[in-house]
Amino acid sequence: MAKLERCQQEAEEVAQIMKENFTKALEREGKLSDLDDRAEELRSMGQVFTRTSRAVAQKQRARHRRWRLVLVGLAVGLAVIILIVVLALWLGGTSAATPPVPPAITRAAPGGD
Template sequence: MAGLAQCQREAEEVTELMKQNFARALERDGRLSDLDTRAQELCAMGKAFTRSTRAVAQQQRRGHRRWRLAAIGLIAAFLLLLALGLAIWLSRPAPTIVTLTVTVPPPTPSGGGE
């Protein structure tokens, strides 16, 4: 009977170890579930971050494009005004040079003979 008691004690020890192993497995499963949930949340946050950075980058490109177009417009307007001013300046009539010839009669002798 001593052998039977020893076998039962060993069976109880094995049963206890199995219960502990099962409890640890349940804990690990809970932790794995938490980690999986956190990983999914991080993935969703990463996707949202990627979308927002793309939107911000697109807005910046639009802003730079607007400034570039405004600068090109201003330069074009300046060049147009410069060309218009040059065209007006070149199309004005050339100044005419007027030559006046004045004939001065020779001085008459004042002598009284006439």
């Protein structure tokens, strides 16, 4: 009978270990489910972040393009103004730089008085 009792005791121990293993497996399943939910939430948050960052980058590129156009326009306008001023000075300066034509000097013929 000692063998039968020992077998029953071992069977109870094995049954207890199996119950503990089953409980641990259920706990792990719950934890894995929680991790899966968190991973899905992080994935969706990452997608939202990606969309937002792309939109911000597009706005920044548009802003930079506008400033470049403004600066190019200012540079072209300034160049045109400088060109006009230079041409005005050059054209106005050439007519002023030529000496006036002196009136014709008439000489009296010698001895003709």
